[in-house]
Amino acid sequence: MPTYRDEGVVLRTHKLGEADRIITVLSRRHGKVRAVARGVRRTSSKWGARLEPFSHVDLQFATGRTLDVITEAVTLHAWSEPLCTDYPRYTVGQVMLETADRLVSIENEPALPQFQLLAGALNALVGGTSDGPRPATMVMDSYLLRAVATAGFAPSLDACASCGEVGPHEAFSPASGGLVCPRCRPPGTPQVRPATLALLSALISGDWPATRAADEPTQRQASGLIAAFVAWHLERGLRTMQHVAR
Incomplete structure (x- = not known):
């Protein structure tokens, strides 16, 4: 699948299935993006905390048919922690x-x-x-x-x-x-x-x-x-x- 990269602020999240979440991000270059973070609700997930509201993150997306998929997340500012x-x-x-x-x-x-x-x-x-x-x-x-x-x-x-x-x-x-x-x-x-x-x-x-x-x-x-x-x-x-x- 084609991929693209952008930074953004997580606005909100919704549960999807048993382990996934839909993440709504206000990004720098692509505006508002809704994408799936697979397995992010599992306790073994290494980057679930990076996709909480208020997080400023650098994201890589894979283009999907209906929703894009987040394949990588790097924290830029962890504003969620003090807030x-x-x-x-x-x-x-x-x-x-x-x-x-x-x-x-x-x-x-x-x-x-x-x-x-x-x-x-x-x-x-x-x-x-x-x-x-x-x-x-x-x-x-x-x-x-x-x-x-x-x-x-x-x-x-x-x-x-x-x-x-x-x-x-x-x-x-x-x-x-x-x-x-x-x-x-x-x-x-x-x-x-x-x-x-x-x-x-x-x-x-x-x-x-x-x-x-x-x-x-x-x-x-x-x-x-x-x-x-x-x-x-x-x-x-x-x-x-x-x-x-x-």
Whole structure:
């Protein structure tokens, strides 16, 4: 069978038969790939632990009729080890994996930006950001904003999402696509604090030094707005979000 090689992050696994698993991977060059890992559930398997969610692995695939087959796996980053022993970071990581899985819906289509965002976010979750450690939920919020923006759903943070009037504006509507002016503001739209808007802008641009001074109420309001915005554009909420410890 023809073979190919790629690196990727394991998103999820499913049991297949008595000893196999179907592994879903977000890869660097081939997008989302679903492949069979034969015998991986046997206690004698030498590389079963390398194919757990959060693992960053270098894989060799053999092309199959319906599903490809994983024939070799080499660990690049074992992010699963520290995350599985830290519940707050583990739940945040699960949200990241589910988001990547939902955003990259077509298999075997290139998705390099999404792969890079996910790998960078998991690395920051485990080892800290470029400006030092940040709360796990803040790393998640930055990833969520940047991932949906890369998918084409960037929130408007400097002009009205409905009419385009340049801000600053004080209301954020997930359904409208971001900030809205007083004329376009739907009923019940929450008002955004200036500090929260500054935090949202820093999170979507990856400006970690600018997030250093954000207090807890600001982080909490930003997290709520981001969760609502992502749920709206994914058409349903993230199943794993309910387990995140805030």
